[in-house]
Amino acid sequence: xxxxxxxxxxxxxxxxxxxxxxxxxxxxxxxxxxxxxxxxxxxxxxxxxxxxxxxxxxxxxxxxxxxxxxxxxxxxxxxxxxxxxxxxxxxxxxxxxxxxxxxxxxxxxxxxxxxxxxxxxxxxxxxxxxxxxxxxxxxxxxxxxxxxxxxxxxxxxxxxxxxxxxxxxxxxxxxxxxxxxxxxxxxxxxxxxxxxxxxxxxxxxxxxxxxxxxxxxxxxxxxxxxxxxxxxxxxxxxxxxxxxxxxxxxxxxxxxxxxxxxxxxxxxxxxxxxxxxxxxxxxxxxxxxxxxxxxxxxxxxxxxxxxxxxxxxxxxxxxxxxxxxxxxxxxxxxxxxxxxxxxxxxxxxxxxxxxxxxxxxxxxxxxxxxxxxxxxxxxxxxxxxxxxxxxxxxxxxxxxxxxxxxxxxxxxxxxxxxxxxxxxxxxxxxxxxxxxxxxxxxxxxxxxxxxxxxxxxxxxxxxxxxxxxxxxxxxxxxxxxxxxxxxxxxxxxxxxxxxxxxxxxxxxxxxxxxxxxxxxxxxxxxxxxxxxxxxxxxxxxxxxxxxxxxxxxxxxxxxxxxxxxxxxxxxxxxxxxxxxxxxxxxxxxxxxxxx
Numbered sequence: 234x235x236x237x238x239x240x241x242x243x244x245x246x247x248x249x250x251x252x253x254x255x256x257x258x259x260x261x262x263x264x265x266x267x268x269x270x271x272x273x274x275x276x277x278x279x280x281x282x283x284x285x286x287x288x289x290x291x292x293x294x295x296x297x298x299x300x301x302x303x304x305x306x307x308x309x310x311x312x313x314x315x316x317x318x319x320x321x322x323x324x325x326x327x328x329x330x331x332x333x334x335x336x337x338x339x340x341x342x343x344x345x346x347x348x349x350x351x352x353x354x355x356x357x358x359x360x361x362x363x364x365x366x367x368x369x370x371x372x373x374x375x376x377x378x379x380x381x382x383x384x385x386x387x388x389x390x391x392x393x394x395x396x397x398x399x400x401x402x403x404x405x406x407x408x409x410x411x412x413x414x415x416x417x418x419x420x421x422x423x424x425x426x427x428x429x430x431x432x433x434x435x436x437x438x439x440x441x442x443x444x445x446x447x448x449x450x451x452x453x454x455x456x457x458x459x460x461x462x463x464x465x466x467x468x469x470x471x472x473x474x475x476x477x478x479x480x481x482x483x484x485x486x487x488x489x490x491x492x493x494x495x496x497x498x499x500x501x502x503x504x505x506x507x508x509x510x511x512x513x514x515x516x517x518x519x520x521x522x523x524x525x526x527x528x529x530x531x532x533x534x535x536x537x538x539x540x541x542x543x544x545x546x547x548x549x550x551x552x553x554x555x556x557x558x559x560x561x562x563x564x565x566x567x568x569x570x571x572x573x574x575x576x577x578x579x580x581x582x583x584x585x586x587x588x589x590x591x592x593x594x595x596x597x598x599x600x601x602x603x604x605x606x607x608x609x610x611x612x613x614x615x616x617x618x619x620x621x622x623x624x625x626x627x628x629x630x631x632x633x634x635x636x637x638x639x640x641x642x643x644x645x646x647x648x649x650x651x652x653x654x655x656x657x658x659x660x661x662x663x664x665x666x667x668x669x670x671x672x673x674x675x676x677x678x679x680x681x682x683x684x685x686x687x688x689x690x691x692x693x694x695x696x697x698x699x700x701x702x703x704x705x706x707x708x709x710x711x712x713x714x715x716x717x718x719x720x721x722x723x724x725x726x727x728x729x730x731x732x733x734x735x736x737x738x739x740x741x742x743x744x745x746x747x748x749x750x751x752x753x754x755x756x757x758x759x760x761x762x763x764x765x766x767x768x769x770x771x772x773x774x775x776x777x778x779x780x781x782x783x784x785x786x787x788x789x790x791x792x793x794x795x796x797x798x799x800x801x802x803x804x805x806x807x808x809x810x811x812x813x814x815x816x817x818x819x820x821x822x823x824x825x826x827x828x
Contacts, residue, residue: 268574269547270508271355271436272427272495273566275323276488277316277367277445280518281540282465282525283485289523291465292458292482296493297544300512304546305555305593311562311617312515314531314538314609316392317342317369319515319563320440324350324370324381326567326584330608330666334370337392338689338704341670343371344381349580351567352382352436358576361430364388365423366440372690373674374681379405383438387422391689393705394442395785396771397449406683414451416443416484420491424498431502434574439495444484445519448777454483454490455776465523468637472521480776481520506548509573513543513563528638534607534615534625535638547573551593560619562605565589604656611666614657621646623653673724673802677731682827686721686805688820694718700819701783708738708783712809712817719807719820725752728800730828733757735807736788736821740766743814750793750823753803757796758810761818765789788821795828 282289286298286306312319317337318329325332325348333345344350352362363385364378372390374380387404394400397415401408411418423439443450458479467473492512499505517530517538529535543561545551550573564586571578572588591597608614613625622630622638629643629650643650676684689704695717699707709719733750741764749758769784805825809817 267507268358268360268434268576270434270504271360271511271570271574272499272508273438273511274492274495274513275320275366275438275440276485276512276514277440277442278516278519278531279444279485279488279514279542280522280524280530280537281514281527281542282523283444283481283514283518284542286544287525287542289465291463291478291523292486294485294489296489296496297512297542299496300510300544300546301554303548303553304510304544304551305557307543307545307557307561309558309560309617309619310513310541310543311539311560311605311607312513312541313563313607314516314534316367316445316515318608320368320370323563323566324348324352325580325582326351326564326578326586327582328564328585328606328608328664330664331582331585333670333672335611335666335668335670337369340672340674340690341668342369342392343376343672346375346380348582350381351570352378352438354382354567354571354576354579355436355574356382356384357579358574359434361385361426361433361435362438363423363426363435364438364440365419365426366438367392367394367442368440372687373676373684374406374678375675377406377681379681385426388419388440389442391687391705393445393703393782395447395706395783396774397443397447398774401787403685406681406685414487416441416487416491420494424495427495427498427504428502431504441488441491443488444481446777446782447771447775447779448477448480448484449771449774450480450483450487450776454487455480457486458483467521467523468526469521474520474777476777477520478522481518481522483776509545509547509570511543511545511566514541516541526637532609534609534613536617536622536632536636539607539615545593547593552595555593555595557589557592559592559600560603560605560617561589561592562586564605569593604653606657606660606664608664608666611661611668614661616653616657616660618653621649621653623650623657627654629653673722675726676723676825677726677729677798677800677827679727679827684825685822686723686825687822691719691721694720699783702781703783706783706785708786708788709820710816712820713812713815715809715812717809721805721823722802723752723805724802725798725800727827728798730795731798732826732828733793733796734790734824734826735759735793735818736824737761737791737818738765738767738786738788738821739816739818740764743816743818745813746817747810748817749808749810750796750805751808752796752798752805753801755797755799757793759791759793761791763789786819786821788819790824798825
């Protein structure tokens with residue numbers, strides 16, 4: 234039996250319903266206007282072919298593949314032939330030659346300080362910003378990630394790290410000890426950042442340093458590949474080193490496991506629906522292995538050196554299973570993500586990238602053709618259009634009918650070859666990449682008082698040698714003569730008192746050397762009084778010989794005390810005063826802290 238509503242009750246009930254609907258509508262509108270979180274995962278030296286989603290049956294990467302299933306895949310996505318330039322292009326939306334980056338070590342990897350990064354843009358829009366992993370665009374402030382828009386930084390700033398288990402890392406400029414395998418550790422810190430900022434928009438950048446050498450990976454991932462037959466091989470099997478392939482595949486499966494952990498964390502925190510997730514790599518594979526038949530690997534401007542995996546998901550916005558055939562690249566991330574988040578890019582410099590939002594959301598009409606340039610050295614440039622690639626030797630390839638770059642058709646298509654050659658010459662003039670780099674290493678900023686000056690950035694003379702040919706992650710050794718020198722070209726930003734530390738190693742039999750650290754007219758003397766002779770670490774964990782890369786040691790800080798340093802540029806110099814043994818010490822780095 235139904236009771237009847239009088240007119241007053243009816244109006245009251247109707248008003249309540251209307252209010253409820255209006256409130257729900259406002260809540261929905263608020264949710265729809267809420268800016269998306271951003272998670273960007275970058276792998277290091279992982280080729281296009283190192284994922285099962287691209288057809289490689291040698292390994293399984295279900296978590297990375299799921300981003301494609303739930304979102305979009307970029308079929309023709311381009312980066313640089315090596316690490317630091319790609320990172321600069323991702324961070325700035327500009328070709329790396331414009332940013333001051335022209336190499337991967339000894340200061341060549343630094344972005345000019347007048348560049349604004351993608352993190353600067355998102356921080357200005359109110360986002361919490363964090364980076365967890367390999368930075369590789371400058372170590373000293375203001376090149377350090379904490380000066381480039383990232384509130385939180387955990388990882389290492391060099392381009393290469395010598396040991397992946399319980400490694401020495403840094404947290405916002407302070408030296409710390411990592412816990413466990415490095416990729417797992419970086420993921421733990423990134424997930425903690427996500428959880429800490431779950432109630433506000435965040436920009437989380439996770440630049441892993443694997444599968445970059447040294448080829449180290451936990452047993453539970455390596456055992457699967459240890460003795461397995463590698464069925465899918467590089468197109469030139471004589472070049473492939475199977476042990477490297479096995480190790481790299483194991484490292485890629487470890488990355489996939491960690492990607493799964495990040496995705497699960499977003500689910501657990503109910504953040505997945507409002508989070509854009511991107512996964513991409515920084516250059517071609519670091520060894521000859523299956524790469525979908527493409528020519529070249531890391532270091533080459535051919536297709537196999539610069540075409541990499543890239544996928545993105547944004548639930549409810551990007552249609553699952555979307556495939557983007559149009560060419561695109563790392564230079565496009567800044568304008569694309571700013572467009573998606575509806576925020577303004579704060580850089581006043583011209584961007585080379587363009588927003589891919591219309592392609593991703595299916596609203597593009599008559600997408601214009603474009604050219605994407607790949608540069609390794611100042612004279613080594615190739616250019617890609619949707620159909621063709623002109624390589625660095627002016628050979629032209631039809632990438633639709635000849636994706637492996639086997640047949641040079643420059644004589645068959647002279648007009649196209651001439652057009653692209655002209656475009657390359659114009660690019661070289663507009664985007665010079667000079668190795669003439671006179672920038673000093675910067676020291677002495679109150680907002681970042683401790684400055685690390687690693688051996689990588691120093692210059693040795695006399696008998697002093699690096700621990701390996703590759704500067705990244707090296708240390709100085711064979712310091713045996715009072716005429717020997719180790720110098721750093723630095724610029725002190727602020728006059729003041731500085732605490733000086735040297736991270737050193739010295740066997741007991743060589744203890745007792747005295748030395749001087751000087752800068753212009755100021756100096757401080759020190760003496761090696763305590764032995765510290767740790768073993769080299771890394772070889773026992775390597776799955777493959779590391780070649781020219783250095784093994785590492787756990788160096789000990791030797792406190793020299795306080796020295797007065799005046800503002801200005803000069804050489805920070807280490808020289809020996811007395812050497813009673815065979816050597817002074819081995820030197821990993823100097824740390825200067827403004828007091």
